[in-house]
Amino acid sequence: MGSSPVGGVFFTPIVSGAKMEKKLVKDIPKKRENISKWYISVIRKADLVDYAPVKGMMVIKPSGYAIWENIQKILDSKFKETGHQNAYFPLLIPESFLNKEAEHVEGFSPEVAWVTIGGSEELEERLAIRPTSESIICAMYSKWIMSWRDLPVLINQWANVLRWEKVTKPFLRTSEFLWQEGHTAHKDKKEAIEETLKIINIYKDFIENYLAIPVIMGQKSDKEKFAGADITYSVEALMPDGKALQAGTSHYLGDNFSKAFNIRFEDKDNKLKFVHQTSWGVSTRLIGGLVLTHGDDSGLIIPPEVAQFQTIIIPITRGDWKETILPMARDINKKLMNSGIRSYIDEREEYTPGWKFSEWEMRGVPLRIEIGPKDIEKKQVVLVSRVDREKRFVPVEKLEEETKKFLKDIQNQLFQKAKKFADENTHYTEDMKTFKEYMKEGRGFIKAPWCGDEKCEMKIKEETTATIRTVGDKAESGNKCIVCGKEAEYIPYFAKSY
């Protein structure tokens, strides 16, 4: 019933038959016309997510969670390869801990959900559900770190966090979300900065090469940096509506937290010193970025590297297909799985092949494999790309290598397409009027010289809604601030942000 075993992978579409009738592609708003409606429509029809009965919270359904599992698997191995270990810290943080670092509490306390009753008793001190875990982790590090021998501490946590948001959108901004948060402690600034940069580069590499989303990478302005950090590095991706999505951040915390929490170590010279710290994270927001970047009017397109199913096999149900086509389809599915490809076969009888084509396009499986009577004769299969419906006829004996090649091509194609869009929508101007025109038409990244003064940054935000996404390169001599006309310090990337 619904669930069918296929070479070790089972799959139950959690969509009712009744609902599927309404799930026709023509019901999706056009992406170009209303990307916001398109987004909500697609993530729900493709079964990634549902709204929870608590405001601002989401249920990540199996098809959505499978993407997160692939993200976790890849990133986790990259963290471990670079010396990090996972741990788990408590969900609840006493208010007094959150209050220890002044900027941190100011930044986060308006968004906190508070536990005030535990097991029918009023608590003496209310407990925050972690909006991020610096304060609880630093409290532990101050117990754990004594000597230079204990450093560096390189710990990551996969966890849920909660920020009480007013306006939410599944994956992109929700009150509860899933993420990883790394928290490291180092003997000095140099080593901590190296760590901060190492991680932001891991994020860039991962987002570009696995999620096929091009990003810019750079430092945040003081106004935009993390509450409690000295420096925040960020990777930012340009979405099809010309708005920037902050996709990952890596913070150099200096000794702000180690002073607040008294995390000191005895160095080789016998002196007590404060550690220098970093923290960094990416979240389920990445799934939202992936949907926005690659999807089209037929639904999702999931990059092969993180797709739950990389190939969907659809046997053409005609005549004696169960005796002829089905065995070959199963054989092909098994071959693909044995060669490491995540494949699935849709054997349902209650749906036509055409229906299945639409459904799996909606779900974003990057490669469809059709097997019909002619293909059996010719000992071949037809591979169809989800991106542009390019067809390749592949002899069965070359199945595995050709499928892998096609998947690789699709992965590249998705990245190149997104890169082209980002390049075409990255502008440079020194003129405020032009800046505003860009912001009115298509938006995008706008590079413009800036003096470094927060007042000018604020003025641009007020007049255009654009904020500094990264401060960009140092300005050259002669560059004038687009707002005040004074000598420019940087050429930031401005954009309206998600």
Next chain:
Amino acid sequence: MGSSPVGGVFFTPIVSGAKMEKKLVKDIPKKRENISKWYISVIRKADLVDYAPVKGMMVIKPSGYAIWENIQKILDSKFKETGHQNAYFPLLIPESFLNKEAEHVEGFSPEVAWVTIGGSEELEERLAIRPTSESIICAMYSKWIMSWRDLPVLINQWANVLRWEKVTKPFLRTSEFLWQEGHTAHKDKKEAIEETLKIINIYKDFIENYLAIPVIMGQKSDKEKFAGADITYSVEALMPDGKALQAGTSHYLGDNFSKAFNIRFEDKDNKLKFVHQTSWGVSTRLIGGLVLTHGDDSGLIIPPEVAQFQTIIIPITRGDWKETILPMARDINKKLMNSGIRSYIDEREEYTPGWKFSEWEMRGVPLRIEIGPKDIEKKQVVLVSRVDREKRFVPVEKLEEETKKFLKDIQNQLFQKAKKFADENTHYTEDMKTFKEYMKEGRGFIKAPWCGDEKCEMKIKEETTATIRTVGDKAESGNKCIVCGKEAEYIPYFAKSY
């Protein structure tokens, strides 16, 4: 410093040098004399866990979390092989949802932590931090399930849950813990019961064959079953102090929740029917069970199947060891890792080999590999079992197969040892006086005939502290209840529980 790259695995011991001086084995209480103190001492000295600044909560440190990651990996693949997919449901549950199933709310509401403030506003309806997720998941299933085509729904979630506990002990009972919770929906009772049994058998297989802990498996009495279930199956392990640890449960929920949450489907006969449901879970408590079962007066012993490091290589630091022994040790480490063994090499210079022996015994690595000057000459290594210090001299060319064999032997040895203990401490009696004597001396599982009446069950608990762990086999004709002398229905396993 501290962290050293070893063929792709890095490892930072998060123990200060200062603290390590105090970490000598002689400081551990003897396991036989005071298992409770021994337990706390060992899990902290072996760096599995630390107390959090919130009462009843723990921090799972990297060495502890690594065991959980291995447990997750193995169980997750077993769930997926049997058709389950992962998803994620919200942390917070509106009070009204928790209240829908009468027995469920009665069982859990005394243990709930409540969020009453979100952002800076008082909430209209307070929100429970999930103590378990039946109520929120059922609310979603009632939206998702329409037709027989949507069944079965086979979903699992890896998550944190919170139960406000008064008396806590790391891993064994904490307010917050990590677990997996499966929640499935089926077309009828038969299929749901099959699922319930399938899962409890997966738990038994996993706990016995991977954690090397023998368990009894059976049904709970009505008094002991899950709040809201029709039937609860449980696996229970006997700990060295003669107390039983409930290690995993699988519940047949009948249609209790589907009626409370109106989860109905249109069957093939066009009739609307309530689904039959199951839920099941194991938690980080398993780590506590593993420590209690296998550890000894030298510290932890972690079964090879779930150990972070299966082999610890200790080069004997003598003379020109860096030129002679170290290269060979690294080579051996690489060979082991390439053959799929989780290996680590302790290259620290500030500690003697003897110190390292003690430290890694404390940490419970099942197999130690010593490499000294003589071994280089003889092209061999010395493998030493953590269980009984059995030594095997292995020629380098047979390294991989002999190491795997030794690890397998250790895994079996641990299980057999625990099995022998459980068998020797499982008693049968029909006499209350003997029952009480068993409970005074060494406790254990006591099988005794029972009429099925909750009054008799309560009386045994009051007089002996023992509860029914599973109802056991059906009694034979002539068996009389140990309490009331009436015809017995079952021969339950009684024990004092953790």
